[in-house]
Amino acid sequence: MFMAILVGAVAQAVFPTxxxxxxxxxxxxxxxxxxxxxAHSRGTMLQAAIFAGLLQDALCMIPLGYSSFCFCxxxxxxxxxxxxxxxxxxxxxxxxxxxxxxxxTLALYGLLSATGLVSLAPGWVxxxxxxxxxxxxxxxxxxFEFIEGLDRMLGNTDExxx
Amino acid sequence: xxxxxxxxxxxxSIVLWVVLGAVLLAVLNLPASVSSQAKAALREGVAxxxxxxxxxxxxxxxxxxxxxxxxxxxRENQQMSAELVRLRNEVRDLQSLAQDNAALREQxxxxxxxxxxxxxxxxxxxxxxxxxxxxxxxxxVSDGVSMDMAVMTSDGLVGKTVDVSARTSDVLLISDAGCxxxxxxxxxxxxxxxxxxxxxxxxxxxxxMDFINKNVPVLPGDEVVTSGLGGVFPKGLLIGYVDKVHKDxxxxxxxxxxxxxxxxxxLTYVFVVAEQSYGADDYLMKTRSSEGGAP
Numbered sequence: 001m002f003m004a005i006l007v008g009a010v011a012q013a014v015f016p017t018x019x020x021x022x023x024x025x026x027x028x029x030x031x032x033x034x035x036x037x038x039a040h041s042r043g044t045m046l047q048a049a050i051f052a053g054l055l056q057d058a059l060c061m062i063p064l065g066y067s068s069f070c071f072c073x074x075x076x077x078x079x080x081x082x083x084x085x086x087x088x089x090x091x092x093x094x095x096x097x098x099x100x101x102x103x104x105t106l107a108l109y110g111l112l113s114a115t116g117l118v119s120l121a122p123g124w125v126x127x128x129x130x131x132x133x134x135x136x137x138x139x140x141x142x143x144f145e146f147i148e149g150l151d152r153m154l155g156n157t158d159e160x161x162x
Numbered sequence: 163x164x165x166x167x168x169x170x171x172x173x174x175s176i177v178l179w180v181v182l183g184a185v186l187l188a189v190l191n192l193p194a195s196v197s198s199q200a201k202a203a204l205r206e207g208v209a210x211x212x213x214x215x216x217x218x219x220x221x222x223x224x225x226x227x228x229x230x231x232x233x234x235x236x237r238e239n240q241q242m243s244a245e246l247v248r249l250r251n252e253v254r255d256l257q258s259l260a261q262d263n264a265a266l267r268e269q270x271x272x273x274x275x276x277x278x279x280x281x282x283x284x285x286x287x288x289x290x291x292x293x294x295x296x297x298x299x300x301x302x303v304s305d306g307v308s309m310d311m312a313v314m315t316s317d318g319l320v321g322k323t324v325d326v327s328a329r330t331s332d333v334l335l336i337s338d339a340g341c342x343x344x345x346x347x348x349x350x351x352x353x354x355x356x357x358x359x360x361x362x363x364x365x366x367x368x369x370x371m372d373f374i375n376k377n378v379p380v381l382p383g384d385e386v387v388t389s390g391l392g393g394v395f396p397k398g399l400l401i402g403y404v405d406k407v408h409k410d411x412x413x414x415x416x417x418x419x420x421x422x423x424x425x426x427x428x429l430t431y432v433f434v435v436a437e438q439s440y441g442a443d444d445y446l447m448k449t450r451s452s453e454g455g456a457p
Contacts, residue, residue: 010211013290014219023292023361042178058204059298060291061325061332064197072182108293118293119339124360128292 001036001048001156004147008032009055021131022124027101029056030136031143033071034096037078038087039148049075062112070107074100088148093141101136102129202327205298209330212287213300220430278396280433281305283313286330295338295358295367297321297429302329310394312435318400318423319343319388320432331434336401337367337426345371345401346389347418352378353389356401356420367426369402371418372410380407380418396435 008028015026029052036048053068078096085092105128112118120128192200231238283299301307303326313320313333321341325332334341337358345356354374358367374380384404390397402422410417 006208006211009208009290010215010287013212013287014215017292019361025290025292046178046182054200055204055208056290058201059208059287060289061294061296062291064192064201076178076182108291112293 001044002051004150005029005032005048005052005055008052009059012056013059018131020127021134022126022128024105024128024131024135026139027097027104027132027136028139028143029053029067030071030074030100030104031097031140032147033075034078034093034100034140035144035147037075038082038092038096038144039151042079045075045079046072061117062108063115063117066108066111067104069111070104073107074104090141090145093144094137097136097138097140098133099136101132101140105129105132198325201325205327205330209286209298209300212298213284216284216286279306279436280314281307281436283307283331283432283434285429285432294340295335295360295426296324297333297335297432299323299331299333299432299434300329301434302327302331304328306436307331307434312388312395312399313432314399314435315424315429315432317425318402319395320424320426320429322394323434333432335367335426336369336422337361343395343401344389344391345386347371347374347378347380347404348385348387350378350380350384352380353391354415354418356386359419367422368405369420369422371404371420372415374416374418376409376414376416380404380416382406384418386418386420399435 012028017023033049037045049071050068053071056067057064283301285297287298289296311323321333321335323331324334343356354371356371386401388395388399402420405419405421408417
């Protein structure tokens with residue numbers, strides 16, 4: 001898990017960004033958090049959310065803990081829904097990716113603007129929100145498939161909860 | 163039996179929320195020094211991986227470009243030859259100017275301009291969230307890099323260091339709205355403050371220069387350099403060229419759109435200016451002390 005998050009953090013910096021998507025980076029770490037929330041135990045999920053958040057904050061100018069806070073909320077909400085949805089359906093991953101992507105971007109903007117670290121025009125915030133929703137919907141299903149395949153190959157499926 | 167199971171699940175859920183809240187509260191309330199140390203440690207741990215990945219992506223990009231560029235080598239060679247001739251002439255002109263400059267300085271009893279120590283650094287990553295326009299460099303405190311140092315390429319100014327660990331440093335680019343640079347228009351000597359406009363539709367980074375005296379004529383194509391005021395950026399570093407000039411909303415100043423000379427979208431190697439040059443602040447201090455004023 002830690003290795004996957006480490007590689008995910010580095011990969012997140014490499015993906016290209018687009019003006020019309022608000023220059024949002026691909027939400028690789030968020031996708032991993034959603035995967036661990038849906039497919040693993042709550043302990044692993046929380047470890048993943050906290051570590052992914054700390055790593056994201058460490059690799060940019062966000063104060064330590066902001067991303068962890070947002071990721072933990074996402075993880076807990078997603079895990080509460082996992083008994084009500086088809087965990088292995090791509091549509092589920094797409095929906096969670098889209099909603100969580102938009103929500104985390106807006107929540108982070110709220111936290112950053114409240115502390116005066118970022119000040120953006122409303123139009124630009126809207127673009128960022130739309131970009132996060134689209135990128136989350138596109139990327140998370142692929143990421144889920146990839147990590148699930150990797151976990152299966154490495155035999156990391158014993159923690160899975162039904 | 164089912165009720166017992168539900169109670170147990172509810173208890174677990176409460177414990178989970180309490181643990182979660184406690185951990186987050188602890189992280190969010192860490193003292194600034196501890197927080198920055200933790201961030202630096204995490205960055206240090208990831209830096210080798212980032213360096214390896216950026217090296218690999220650069221190698222792939224260069225390989226593709228070299229394969230594509232085979233057909234244009236003859237034309238490129240001709241262009242380089244012409245450029246070489248032009249640059250040789252320029253160097254000859256500059257040598258005579260340097261001699262004139264040294265002679266004038268001596269006459270004016272100015273101290274000789276101190277050299278700038280440039281530390282070459284490799285760009286290993288960009289901002290991973292898209293909230294800021296930053297890059298990460300492969301060198302840090304152990305290489306003589308510290309906070310608030312100017313960063314440039316051979317073309318011009320790139321930004322300033324904002325967060326430095328032992329072996330990495332983060333640079334806030336001049337295209338970010340949070341990066342303010344005291345600047346001067348070379349032709350007229352008009353002062354102003356350059357800040358970033360954020361990302362542009364065209365992909366080309368752009369900046370703006372505010373607070374220019376409205377009575378000084380500024381024209382498109384004018385060269386803009388750092389003024390040396392403020393203490394972060396050394397004097398005379400090329401920032402870019404004026405693109406358009408506008409009247410300020412207040413009517414008291416004018417504002418200019420600036421196109422940075424350095425290609426901020428394709429940075430691979432940059433230089434950290436490790437030593438500041440003889441700047442305007444030093445000049446003012448020297449003048450005051452010679453006049454008997456407070457330093």
